[in-house]
Amino acid sequence: MAHVESAHLVELALSNATTTDADAEALRHIETCTRCRDELRSLTRLVTAARTAQLVDLPTTPPDRVWQRISRDVSGAPDTPRPPAPAPDTRRRVLLALLALAAAAGIAVAHRYLHERAELVQRGVVR
Numbered sequence: 001m002a003h004v005e006s007a008h009l010v011e012l013a014l015s016n017a018t019t020t021d022a023d024a025e026a027l028r029h030i031e032t033c034t035r036c037r038d039e040l041r042s043l044t045r046l047v048t049a050a051r052t053a054q055l056v057d058l059p060t061t062p063p064d065r066v067w068q069r070i071s072r073d074v075s076g077a078p079d080t081p082r083p084p085a086p087a088p089d090t091r092r093r094v095l096l097a098l099l100a101l102a103a104a105a106g107i108a109v110a111h112r113y114l115h116e117r118a119e120l121v122q123r124g125v126v127r
């Protein structure tokens with residue numbers, strides 16, 4: 001099996017959904033692949049950090065427009081109204097989790113890119 005896609009590793013790190021056959025296959029690969037196991041471990045740490053983050057962990061409170069932008073991007077709708085007033089701490093936790101997920105996804109993609117580039121350099125395909 002090829003390495004597990006970064007997006008799938010993010011899903012596994014979130015472990016929100018019920019396990020599918022694809023998840024089981026990915027987990028079998030991860031058991032034997034150091035690269036995927038390290039990537040999943042890093043993502044799991046990020047998700048855990050995001051879920052346990054507190055408001056005091058932020059240097060400043062993000063402005064409302066940041067929440068609105070993230071909400072709009074995640075929902076895919078151009079003018080999605082804000083969710084009905086959650087408690088401020090819940091909203092901030094969700095924001096922190098989303099920021100951490102965006103960072104995790106970015107790190108996973110960058111990590112995969114650098115690794116694949118190193119393999120191409122090693123094979124002499126790219127200098």
Ligand SMILES: [Zn+2]
Nearest residue numbers: 003004033036
């Ligand atoms: Zn792998």
